[in-house]
Amino acid sequence: MIWIPELVLRLALWLLLAPLLPGIINKVKARVAGRRGPPVLQLYYDLAKLWRKGVVMSNLASPGFIIGPAVAWVALTGAALLLPLGPAGGVVSFRGDVLLLIYLLALARFCTAWAAMETGSAFEGMGSAREVSYAVLAEAALIAAVLSLIVHSGSVSLATMLSPTAGAGAGAALLAAGLFVVLLAENCRVPFDDPNTHLELTMIHEAMILDHSGPPLAAILHGASIKLLLFSLLLVQAVLPIGEMSPLAATGALAAGVLTVTIGVGLIESFLARLAFRRVPLLLTTAFLLCLFSLLVAWKGGAN
């Protein structure tokens, strides 16, 4: 049972570091707009505050209202533990663990949507419908990206899949662009959804969690930040040749990569407006095609 301390350490790292990312994004946005902005640790304060508060529950809601966020949080944490961290590898690694990762993300999404519809509010139904319909397209892009990694490395396990690069040059650039759009869509960032908006008609993710309060809301927010960290780590490891570096350099590269992705998200949020809803499928299709073409490059490169 030598892996238990490592598991605990890893879990603590994921849980403690994840809320840092939204803080950095907000700081970048504030700086670009010329404001001081909230402190980087704001989400930690919010989570602590929410954790101490009570839960307001609708009479109509079934226990799914509480179970949904809890299951979603556990699924996201499990998905995070599956993802290998550069030189350290993953806690558990087996053939086809990438499929489990994708399905855990889908489970988390299902549970959030389920909990959102428990109160029977029209806005939350609308938010869930939007979230799920965008997820269909984003998932196709994510699966195409995973397929291109599989074809390139010839392995279906995350640890060996992510260690080589996704092909120098064109393939890696296409994959990076595609995965970045998927990251923005999956985490409801700006071209798809504005996390700061409070106009119910235009919200997606925020509309789903309108009726949640207290600890369940904290679980949802913390889960969202884990998801953001997970996607940025996936993007960085898919593009950078982490496996060929020394452990120290690889850790540095990972941290620098995640920071770059986070700042990139913040800059995009500062300079871009949200897309009109009917234009979103076009952008997601573009992301899917980018990943598909990187799959094509991997396939062609492998054949020669």
Added chain:
Amino acid sequence: MERRCQLSGTLNLVIGLAMGLNLIALGSSRLPTLIRAMSLQGMVLGVMPLLMEHERLDWRIVVVALATVAGKGFLIPGLLRRAMRAANIEREIEPFIGFVPSLLLGAGGTIAAMAMARSLPLLPEHAGTLLVPGSLAAILTGFILLIGRAKAISQVCGYLILENGIYLFGLLLIHTTPLLVESGILLDVTVGVFIIGIIVDRIQRAFDSLDTRKLTTLRE
């Protein structure tokens, strides 16, 4: 041999860029973006002969390449932009084939072109390059734009992308085709676009719109 590999790598990158521009052209709803993608593709393809023949550089090849870049990159888009300004339109509204379906069609066509070019009996020196799939993909993109767009200027852009594909195919025969033919085609295209610019203006005056659907109804 190594130089050849390196060369075909650069060529493939340039052709891949042209394929990406095909998709941008299919996915853009604004005419200026479409015209920019089309002209950039023309310029990218215009420098291709210089890349392919940089060992035996002939002054005629340089002249044709420069004329292609100037014609497709500046002259033709300039004419189109003038026609667009005269007709006072900025963006395409509801095309026959929507943007997402046409994007998917274009990507499917590109992949099909890649798969098909493998089974074609090509010369060994062309087998490793993307010349044939690139040209087929551009021709398909041109067809999709010609069929699927309602505005006359978008259709002209489709026609020009189709011509880019044909030009790319012609590069296969760069050693044997007289350069006069290439320059003749370029001249034809330029004059064609010049005339189309005038026609677009006439359509706009006669029908108060550039929607080609309205051209099917007869008027007194």
